[in-house]
Amino acid sequence: MWQNSKPYWLVLPTVSVIVILFFGGLVEGLAHSLGYFPAAGQLDFSTRAYHKLLSSKDFWLSLWLTLRISFLATLFSGILGMGISLFFLRNQQRKSRIGLWLQGLMNLPLVIPHFVGAYIIVLMFMQSGYLARILYGFGLIQQFEAFPVLTNDPRGWGIILAYTWKEAPFIALMIYPVLKNIYSNWLEVAKVYGAKPWQFFIEVVVPLLLPAWTSSCFIVFDFTFSAFEVPYLLGITYPQMLPVLSYTLYTNGGWERMPEAMAINVVLTLITALLGIMAYKLSRRWGMPGGKS
């Protein structure tokens, strides 16, 4: 009996922590979003916060900004990640010392925390940052104000830049083994049958890489969509990305705005889950014989 149940008892502490912290947090957040706040004496459930949120212009502006930033950051890091991965592959074949050094440099963002990355972007790209100073030093700009506003800007370019810099190596790392497998297995075959390098890329690499690339991009999109620290450091006060708006409402809005803050988190969770399901379905469709690719 003990032998049979032993594995379950052994994993129980870990499972308990996950269930209490993760699912407990989800349930509590959902309850708060529905107006259940025992600490504030609110014990009734209602969908008032959701009605208020969905009829708020601020919410829709924030949602649009969040989607836009997440989409652009994902697109840029997806393309850059593919480029880096191809560079790794080329570098692996040639084994040059400079190439290896560059490869290490490209992997560096993986070990740097997001908020440090955001701070680096601020230091590099603000109007009085290092890049502006270098350009000014070389006489390429006449005054610091001539440098474009790339941090704390209304369009979120600083955030996009930070996520692109941080997530491109992640995508590269995710697709590199697949890319390597494709090249080692099918490049010679395609060459023998008359495919030029670009034809091989279009006909073989892209369709075979698409499932792994799409999955990686979905992960990046979901992360960017619900992340807080980078938009908090690099964003502006209005409009804010959804996670920042939720934080602002929760900390500065008083008791009556807290359900709205939690409703935003629930909406974020739902959209993220929906995207996850979509990614899973798409990867299944592409991964199966007879799939789209």
Next chain:
Amino acid sequence: MNHLYLKGIEKGYYHSDSDSFELNIPQLTIQEGELFALLGPSGCGKTTLLKVVAGLLEPDRGEVWLGDQTISKIPTEKRGLGMVFQQALLFPHMTVEANVAFGLKMQGISKGVRLEKAKSMLKAVGLSGFGDRFPAELSGGQQQRVSLARALVTCPQVLLLDEPFSSLDPELREEMRDLLKGLQQDYKLTTLLVTHDVNEAFVLADKIGIMKQGRIMQIDQPQILYENPNSPEIAMFLGAKNVIYGQLSQGVFQSGSFKLAVPGKEEFNQQPGWIVLRSENLKLCPVPASTKFSQINRDLILRGSVEKSVFSQGSYHVTVQMDSQSVILSFPADQSSKPGLGEVLELTYDPQALVFIPEY
């Protein structure tokens, strides 16, 4: 003219003194329509040579000629070759039909024509009706058939085969050999096959080149090669079990106290070398040689005791120790009961079937 000619091909890999490899082929001609097999153990350089021909590897020196023009500087994709690899390596995201038509698509042939050709080639390899399937839905043998169809559909100038059936089970391998041989003869394809499988080379090839450590040791037709190996290594690689070093003098081969009569080789005097005594050339004496009923020439009798006896696939494979030498013979299990260990056997052999390889 689609004969293939290799001239002065050299390709080296140098890692360390003990771990370096050099391919060196002074010249090799494969006639138009001929199936030439490069036969050798793993790591002897046969796949390297095949890749040099395909243009997938650039040789350090030498030229590859196809007909009367050199193709050394032509990139792989423009050489117009067909190749079947060890694994089928079909594109997993394409249907069987699209896989077969891939080479035609790369040549810019219209969709209708290329799919029509793919269909008829699939029919030729016995896979009619499989066109809409995906590679993952086929067995290993079917995948390799598709791979063969993909190679043949472009009407290649030369067909290159890199151990194409090594990943298949024995029964399927035999079926694929028959299919390949038939198609190769139908299309009169100049074909270069590399394999480590002696049986495969002998069944398929018009001519065989034995490779060892980056060099071709001997080239000939299968039967001639089998009957006249020019080195003991080749004899053993081709399956000879008893290759014995000794000295041949006036028609008698001697190795220690072990002696064999080799009539017709009287021109050799104290010539060191190897005698090839094939296990199928050794036979059990039906009647003890000492009896008056025996018809066997007593000079051709070998006597020894059984050291090891193994039954495999309907035959006994017996190691017999005689004087200073042990020999292996094989005979069908229905000819005699299994010889017991230590049992004394009398053997005879056909002296005309002995091969002497002199040492120079």
